[in-house]
Amino acid sequence: MTAASSVRHGPKAELEGCVARHARAPLTGAWELDWLPVYAPLDPARIMESTCHRCRVVSYEYLLIGGAFAIRRTDATLGTPKLHETPRVRRKLADQWWAALVSGAAH
Structure with missing residues (x-):
């Protein structure tokens, strides 16, 4: 296991010095969004905001x-x-969903 993969999967999942947005872990009582599977090809989309995919x-x-x-x-x-x-x-x-997701109120 490399140092990067242990950081990525460990309890402190953020890489040192990472400035990207990180979604909080779901809080007690967080509600679940309705997640539907996505199949290729993906529809064209504009990314308005995102969370870190490296950490x-x-x-x-x-x-x-x-x-x-x-x-x-x-x-x-x-x-x-x-x-x-x-x-x-x-x-x-x-x-509303995005704010709840990144704050940990939803998952």
């Missing part, structure tokens, strides 16, 4: 896709990344 094996992207908004979760826990997205919704609801 954590699970990262998130807040997306604009064809006039609707969604959150994409990339989970590389088992090595091969698995993609899931929330349903596509209006911006106000997606903003």
Whole structure:
């Protein structure tokens, strides 16, 4: 195991000096977003915000896709990344989901 992989998977998952946004661990009582599997080909999307993908094996992207908004979760826990997205919704609801996700109120 390399030093980078032990940091990436350890309890202190952030790399020293990393300035990217990191989603908080889910808080007690956090609610679960509805995650749907994503299949190739991916629809074109603009990434509005994202969390760090180097320090954590699970990262998130807040997306604009064809006039609707969604959150994409990339989970590389088992090595091969698995993609899931929330349903596509209006911006106000997606903003609420994103804020809850990065604060640990949702997962």
